[in-house]
Amino acid sequence: MYAVLALIVRRLLLSGVILVLVSGTVFIGTEILPGDALDATIPADELMYYSDDDLARMRAELGLDKSAAERFVNVFRGLVTFDFGVTLMTQESVIDSIIHPLLNSLIMASVAIVLTPLVSVVLGVWAALKPGGRIDGAVSGATLFAYSMPDFVVGNVFVIVFAIWLGLAPAVLMITESAPWYQILAVSVLPVLALTVSGVAYQFRLLRAGMVEALGSEFIERARLSGVPEWRLVITHALPAALVPMLNGTAQFVAGIISGVVVIEAVFKFPGIGIELIRSISQREVPTVQAITFLAAFAVIASNLLADISILALDPRVRRARNDR
Amino acid sequence: MSVTRREFLTYAASGATVLTLSHLLDPTRALAASPDIVAGMIESQTPKSGGILTYGQTYPNWALGQSNRGQHPYFWLDLLTRSVWNGLTWVDEDMNVQLDLASSMAPSDDLTVWDIGLREGVMFHDGTEMTSEDVVSSLQFHMLGGVGLIRTQMKSVEPNGKYGVRVHLNGANAEFPHSLAEYRAMILKKNDVDTIGFDGIGTGPFKLVEIDNARQFRAVRNENYWMENGPYLDEVRGVLTMGNAAINGFRAGQLNAVFNIDPGQVGQFEDAGGRTHASASGDQFWLALPKNLDFPWNDKLIRQAMSLAIDRQKINRIIYNDPNGWTGNDTHMNGVNGEWVARPIERDVEKARALLAEAGYGEGVTLPAIAFCPSFPEEPRVYPIVAESLAEAGITLEFQERPCDGFNPYTEAVNKPYGRPKRSLVGPRNPFINLSRLTTGNPAERGAWEGPRADRYGSLLVEAVSQQDPEARQALYAEAQRIAQEEVPGIMLGGRRNMAAHAANVKNLRSHSQNWSSRFEYVWIDA
Incomplete structure (x- = not known):
């Protein structure tokens, strides 16, 4: 038990280190490379439009007249304390400007994150009951096809089929950014489905492979010979073992869902953080880009930590390995 | 006098x-x-009250990204401020x-x-x-x-x-x-x-109920509206629908109208049961050419060559399916203006080449890139035609697409007060306002156009707008246009029409040449 706790503490510390590195990367990406933020926005053939006074003024406005170390300390302090400053254009608090889109995306992503492993488990178990059978073949083929489809294609196909042909969902999400959560949830059906398609496909394949392997293993065979019913073999013995690789896949899915959210929100015009990120990049709103990037990285680190802890809880072999060290 | x-x-x-x-x-x-605005429109109709008009808008307010206070007319969702x-x-x-x-x-x-x-x-x-x-x-x-x-x-x-x-x-x-x-x-x-x-309080036909600055608004009928007739709708909702959202929303029945549709999608809207309406004119694209830096187009001959080389009729033909449409005359005047004066030669590639050679660019010339943002859906398809037709005369010109949010600050951030070479959006207006856009009060579009001819141009406008006699005024405006056509301070592509689509049961919804002057008092829905 001590070893497991030590592992969790180590992971927390490691997450802190990663967060520092992420802050540094965000800083470098948005303010330093290549040269500085000003150079990044001014290609060489455009420099003819700028006088020295222009450049000096713009550098001062962007705070680029301070040293890189000084600027990093400022940016880092702001990021880790969740004080993201104010927007360049409207001078409003960054967190105020992104809080509603952030919550909306969290609602959509949370549903997708919960739904994806559930659907994957159902399909994976179903297919693994008779490997090579018709159901397995159909589901495996469909998921392989779905996995190969880019998110924006899935989104557009869903709009055409479910909104335009069948009229089951709105084609244009007519909802305000600050709408209550239940309204956001109500319009999230298609975006969530589109978001889960690739995740389900990937996690299904991991789970199915794990299930097939587990169901063919010696311990399952022994249990089967001792008269344990087949459904119990599948649910209580094979599934937990097969879940471990799938959970790693779920953690990856959470990391990937952030880029998926950007694409899906753009397709559906969902009032979320992805749209906000695109807008702030196009407006060169560096503080907003920094805030969203940092929060996204934070979410990935947190989800990986959660996945590690879940694996520890589910898989006695991992716990034993830790304790044996 | x-x-x-x-x-x-x-x-x-x-x-x-x-x-x-x-x-x-x-x-x-x-x-x-003023009551005739509505009375004339509903003449011989029996308008019905009620219903919700939900329109999509592909052209958001250019200032949208500059404020989060969408209930202010300056930062209204689109430019159609006359709803509220x-x-x-x-x-x-x-x-x-x-x-x-x-x-x-x-x-x-x-x-x-x-x-x-x-x-x-x-x-x-x-x-x-x-x-x-x-x-x-x-x-x-x-x-x-x-x-x-x-x-x-x-x-x-x-x-x-x-x-x-x-x-x-x-x-x-x-x-x-x-x-x-x-x-x-x-x-x-x-x-x-x-x-x-x-x-968010106005005197308009609809009262603002809800607005999300960058997405949509909802306004309900003003029961105490001052006009004798209208408004007939219970509610107006506007929503920004960029990309395919407009046609998708229309096909799905969520939108019963769309302003500024892509002319390439007219068939799709009509296939979906829509009626389309093109106004006589619309917003236009002006190529602003700063002449204060060391650019080839500082030489008037290059600008004249550019104007002669651009195939404006091809734009009308391919983009707007309007082969007989008007073409820009290198002022801000619009084909819908009665005072508009056509350029003497529509297109002459050989003459353009000769002008280039005379300016010392017999082997062709490469010009600085011009920035644009895709304000209207078809706009990114316009510039390849411009670039291709310029290339026929040996002129290489690249158009660089930029996001619309923050486009103005981007183009104005440098080379003050002229800014970067850019396309400027021009809404059709009366002659004095149109032509004044090339005077000293508007350095960006004038682009450091100077000299006795520029001075003469300015004085003609002052003289014109002081004239009591409209015919005398028209003559002065015509002279000013001819000066601009000779000097080519910038280039007007021209020919664009604003277009709207609406469901068959939506009555009197029309596209207006002055995009922002669309009104909703006389729009009604036949249930």
Whole structure:
């Protein structure tokens, strides 16, 4: 038990280190490379439009007249304390400007994150009951096809089929950014489905492979010979073992869902953080880009930590390995 | 020439077909003029009340990214501010100025002072009456810079009784009523300059209920609207629908109208049961060419070659399916203007090559890139045609796409006050406003165009707008246009029409050449 706790503490510390590195990367990406933020926005053939006074003024406005170390300390302090400053254009608090889109995306992503492993488990178990059978073949083929489809294609196909042909969902999400959560949830059906398609496909394949392997293993065979019913073999013995690789896949899915959210929100015009990120990049709103990037990285680190802890809880072999060290 | 006020009224009335200001100058006629906006439209119809108009808009307000206060007309979702507010005047589909909240307008003999009578009994959405105090407060606010034309033209404004104001101008201006019809020049409830307009309260046909600055708004019928007829709709909802969202929303039945549809999607809207309407003209693309830096186009010959090489008719043919449409004449004048003067030669690639050679670029020339943002859906398809046709004459010109949010700050950030080479959006207006965009008050679009011909151009406009006689004014405008065509301070592509689509049961919804002058009072839905 001590070893497991030590592992969790180590992971927390490691997450802190990663967060520092992420802050540094965000800083470098948005303010330093290549040269500085000003150079990044001014290609060489455009420099003819700028006088020295222009450049000096713009550098001062962007705070680029301070040293890189000084600027990093400022940016880092702001990021880790969740004080993201104010927007360049409207001078409003960054967190105020992104809080509603952030919550909306969290609602959509949370549903997708919960739904994806559930659907994957159902399909994976179903297919693994008779490997090579018709159901397995159909589901495996469909998921392989779905996995190969880019998110924006899935989104557009869903709009055409479910909104335009069948009229089951709105084609244009007519909802305000600050709408209550239940309204956001109500319009999230298609975006969530589109978001889960690739995740389900990937996690299904991991789970199915794990299930097939587990169901063919010696311990399952022994249990089967001792008269344990087949459904119990599948649910209580094979599934937990097969879940471990799938959970790693779920953690990856959470990391990937952030880029998926950007694409899906753009397709559906969902009032979320992805749209906000695109807008702030196009407006060169560096503080907003920094805030969203940092929060996204934070979410990935947190989800990986959660996945590690879940694996520890589910898989006695991992716990034993830790304790044996 | 000395002309009395009475003579001026006579001249103005006789020139109604040219400038159609006569009814504004005659209060007895003016009182009847505005209700005709609706009455004329619903004539021989039996409008029904009720229903919700949900329109998609592909062209958001260019200032959207500059504020999160969408209930202010300056930062309204799109430029169609007349859903919630009214101006003192309005420009109709024939580009004639009409009275809106003004009941009369009369200038002094020297055209530097305008007395404006106000409609009585007009109520704001909060139930208070609009008086001269509100109008003075609004115009003073617009003079701070929000409405460039008002800032430039007006010296001061003062109340003239409870239902009248007097406006003092910086110079004579026979076409001043047009400036009051701008999309930002709405009449707001009196307040101090820091807060005026942020309450979202207007006198318009619909009352604002909800707005998400960058996405959509919802407004309900103003039961106390001042017009005799309309509004007929229970509710108007507007939503920004970029990309395929417009056609998808229309096909799905979520939208029963779309403003500024992609001309390439007309067939798709019609296949989906929609009716499409193209206005006589629309917003245009002006290529602003700064001439203060060491650019090849500083030489007039290069600019003339550019203008001769661009295949504007091909743009009309391919993009707008309008082979007989007008083409730009290298001023801000619009084909819908009666005073418009065509360029003498539409296109001549050989002559363009000869001009290049004369300028010392016999082997061709590479020009600095021009930035644009895709304000209208078809815009990214326009510039490849321009670039290809220029290339035929040996001119290499790249167009660089930039995001629309923040486009103006991007283009204006450097090389002040001229900015980067860019395409500038030009809405159709009256001749004086159109042509004034190439005078010193607008350095970006003029792009450091200087010299005796530029000076002559400016003085012609001043002289024209001081003229009582519309025909004399027209002659001066024509001369100014010919100067610009010879000098080519910038390039107007031209030919674009605004287009709207609507469901078959939506009546009277039309696209307006002046995009922002679309109105909703006479729109009704046949259930």
